[in-house]
Amino acid sequence: MNSDSDLQIAGDILEVTHLLQPAREHPATVAEFAGLARTIAADRAQWAHLVEYDATSRWYHRLRTGPGYEVWLLSWVPGQGSGLHDHGRSSGVLTVLDGELTERTERGQRALGAGSQRVFAPGYVHEVVNDSLEPAVSLHIYYPGLTDMPMHAAQCGVSASEPVAGDVVTA
Numbered sequence: 001m002n003s004d005s006d007l008q009i010a011g012d013i014l015e016v017t018h019l020l021q022p023a024r025e026h027p028a029t030v031a032e033f034a035g036l037a038r039t040i041a042a043d044r045a046q047w048a049h050l051v052e053y054d055a056t057s058r059w060y061h062r063l064r065t066g067p068g069y070e071v072w073l074l075s076w077v078p079g080q081g082s083g084l085h086d087h088g089r090s091s092g093v094l095t096v097l098d099g100e101l102t103e104r105t106e107r108g109q110r111a112l113g114a115g116s117q118r119v120f121a122p123g124y125v126h127e128v129v130n131d132s133l134e135p136a137v138s139l140h141i142y143y144p145g146l147t148d149m150p151m152h153a154a155q156c157g158v159s160a161s162e163p164v165a166g167d168v169v170t171a
Helices: 006-012 030-040 042-052
Strands: 061-066 071-076 091-098 102-105 108-113 118-119 128-129 136-143 151-152 163-169
Touching: 030 042, 030 071, 030 091, 030 118, 042 061, 042 091, 091 102, 091 108, 102 136
Parallel strands: none
Antiparallel strands: 061 071, 071 136, 091 118, 091 136, 102 108, 102 128, 151 163
């Protein structure tokens, strides 16, 4: 690779937006799924009118499906979280549309503001929480479509561990 290559300098394809290809109607690669999420995020008319906030539980709405994938819209009021979980056999892209979320993993935590994206593979264990004082909205793309979300027990804060027996959420 050239020493002046954008990829070598940036180190992360998602950080070099001018190198990313526009989203295809039916994505097939990680970069294309991330591009689809950015395209949907930029088109507020497509999703903003659908958002609801529920103080008793996280609100979610399946926005669309495609060949083998699903796109979900979620809202988070302050204090709501996902619990420590993975996504079974699904890979995914999490994009924050409005507000701020915190992602916690065994490696620590990271604040995710509007426009932030996280890409994850099957078996990736994390917890997403709205630690802020304002509501948040996020977009989630799962490939293949989400069929289970095994919950994990937290030990000494947030850490990866064995799933809690019988504690599986189905989509």
